[in-house]
Amino acid sequence: MEEAEKVTHRRGYGVSTVYETLRNEIIELKLAPGSPIDEQQLSDRFSLSRTPIREALVRLSADGLITTLTNRATIVSNIDFLGLSEFFDALTLMYRVTTRLGALNRTTDDIARIRDLQKDFALAVAERDVLGMITTNRDFHAAIAVAGKNRYYVDLFTRLLDEGRRILRLYYSSFNDVLPRQYVGEHEDMIQAIINRDADAADHLATAHADQIVRQIRSYIATDGRQNTDLKI
Amino acid sequence: MEEAEKVTHRRGYGVSTVYETLRNEIIELKLAPGSPIDEQQLSDRFSLSRTPIREALVRLSADGLITTLTNRATIVSNIDFLGLSEFFDALTLMYRVTTRLGALNRTTDDIARIRDLQKDFALAVAERDVLGMITTNRDFHAAIAVAGKNRYYVDLFTRLLDEGRRILRLYYSSFNDVLPRQYVGEHEDMIQAIINRDADAADHLATAHADQIVRQIRSYIATDGRQNTDLKI
DNA sequence: TGTATTTTATTTGTCGACAAAGACCCTTTG
């Protein structure tokens, strides 16, 4: 069933392996929201004692990806459908501010990186690789944020983007290829604004892009009804 | 020299005690930036084994308050004078957005809380209690952010405010009582805008307030020269 | 049959011990 990754870890690097592996599995919904986390099991899986496993879990907890109830179980954090407007509000603001700063502070190296990632995204869209689209889209916007050179925005934005990845994965089966194609064009426009150092244009495009994404996610949720799974009364 | 806090902890709550204690000591500069953290020593001090101490340190590390070099020492994070403009930029944006949302989403309970904290701040100013001013000012703005009801903004803003507390503590001896008095008045105006649900006025006042604070901190730093301590070439 | 209460089992938090990694100090050597 489960593949055991029998790796002998270099002292001090086991924790980060566990952290990154679990982080990915949570964001990619390989670990379902709400599902319990068994320390013993992880201990066996990574052939590490429970101490480093626990340390990785503390880190994930700080990221808000897992929830620990003291002296009781620790579970993968649920997706908070009730707080979605807060999420969208913050996401939109971060889209705007990072793209704006990207236009102002980008170097030519930044542009090269952003273009590469846009290429990846366009490829994923062309191949109708929905899961690839989700991750490459995230990386594209994260790169713009990095070009903006403000670590506080980068931190918050990547957190929001990853939270968004979880949500999108829930609905990726509802994707059609119409809107993603539009995204490719919007991305191109943003890149052009960033190259031109046109902060206002970048801001404007980012706002429209964010609104577009928010509207789409909202429509997925509306037509699905799954959002009530959390509302057990 | 050091007071030993001989407390027997209820199972599962030792970590949070250590975390909160150290967190405060770091923010209040009782632990100097750059100073090494001795796990053994903390273990003795809190009468806990190194395991829960370590867990608390991981949490602090996630907050960016300490820096751990794998297999080497762990130190209290340095104040990053080189990245101050990023800090001020993010701080100003969060001042604006939280005050704006505070005006839009506040309840009457929120207003009561905010008023209480403003009273505390005014008292600290009246008594020329500089350290008290720093913390009550932080609590005041944090309460406005909470009234804004967006946890992403609250998280980032409190992080920024606490980072600001560390910086202000460095210069608190340079405080005079002129500007703080001005802050009291600015706070009152902000409260009024929040009560009136006047988001634009709140935004405008927050911007001015933030600019004021940023300008003051900048002037402290300029007249001090201590900022070069990190620039060892 | 349904609800307390005790018993058992599982899981979590903490401990002390140990070994790897690095810091420190001293000597050697070019």
Next chain:
DNA sequence: CAAAGGGTCTTTGTCGACAAATAAAATACA
């Protein structure tokens, strides 16, 4: 006299074990 090498000491990361806390099961009781 500086750099390299070697030995010792300290600190960090990991381990296995144990006990407290809770969950689950079993039993008693109305």
